[in-house]
Amino acid sequence: MKNRSSKQTFTEEIKGTASEIIRQVKKLVREGNARRIIIEDKNGKVLFQSQLTVGLAGTAVLTAVAPVVSAISMFALFMNDIKIIVERYPEEEQNDGDEYEVEAEFIEIKDEEEADTAAEEKQQAEKTVGKKGEDSEE
DSSP, rough: OOOOOSSSOEEEEEOHHHHHHHEEEHHHHTTTEEEEEEEEETSSSEEEEEEOOOOOOOHHHHHHHHHHHHHHHHHHHHHSSSSEEEOOOOHHHHHOOOOOOOOOOOOOOOOOHHHHHHHHHHHHHHHHHHHHHHHOOO
16 A cells, blocks of 8 residues: 655646636645645745645545635735646546446346236227227228
């Protein structure tokens, strides 16, 4: 079993307008493979840093991320030369599959009474059609 902290990560720089940066950060958080966000100024000084590892509490992420997104927005709006660095897990390690994944087979179950009723109705309709044809010939 792999330990989450032993996984290799890579970094990605995000540049753009404040709204583009916020949209990209939200997307990364929703994908779940972002590990950490770092905001640096033009000299490389770290202005803000936040961990984004969430584990099984995926639904609580949106609530927990709101302050992070607000802080990023503030820095993006008021600072001209900032750099946002996103530390991520590689894609192939994220798509390992569910730990509880099983194979299943689809089985169609038909109700015998409904099948019998449908067959009787079809036979009755065929008999009725046949009688009309006989009556018109006479």
